[in-house]
Amino acid sequence: MKGARGKGAARNTAEALRPADDRKVGKRKALVDQSSIRKAKKERRAMKDPNKPKRPPSAFFVFLEEFRATFKKENPNVKAVSAVGKAAGEKWKSLSEDEKAPYEAKAAKRKADYEKQMNAYNRKQETAANGEESEKSKSEVNDEDDEASGEEGQQQPDDEEEEEEEEDEDDD
């Protein structure tokens, strides 16, 4: 992970629907004005579970991954992500349904994978919650003599979901 991710632009989905020229006008300033929003976002990110599976890329993002490599090769001097994003967006729109199909297939696959991971994640969460609850009731029973017992008891079932998907590259 690169740590700070630029969710700034994407957050303006409504704005994103507007012409680019509209959008680039003092965007950052406006956002800086919304410091409270930023704060909230920060808090949200802070409390976000790092173990939670990341959202799967959409077909466009799958395409973008590939496009970036190509774009870099063809434009080694252009480093701005905004340029890549713009170019990718234009190219994406120019693609036919047929050309988009493989990316959509990949995205679907990733999505399926994501759902699996989410399942496992949710199960883990439930198990943890249950463990906590039983732990709570246990401590209610034990009341005051547990101090020494430690937390070894709540060993989570961890990786029962080995995620052995192994990417069977089926595209064309």
Added chain:
DNA sequence: GCCCTGATTGTTCAA
């Protein structure tokens, strides 16, 4: 030095 921004589209989730 750390954190945020920009630029894009599609998907997901919450209200």
Added chain:
DNA sequence: TTGAACAATCAGGGC
């Protein structure tokens, strides 16, 4: 139903 958030990327700029 609608709209916000987030997924990747990384140079550059602000504080």
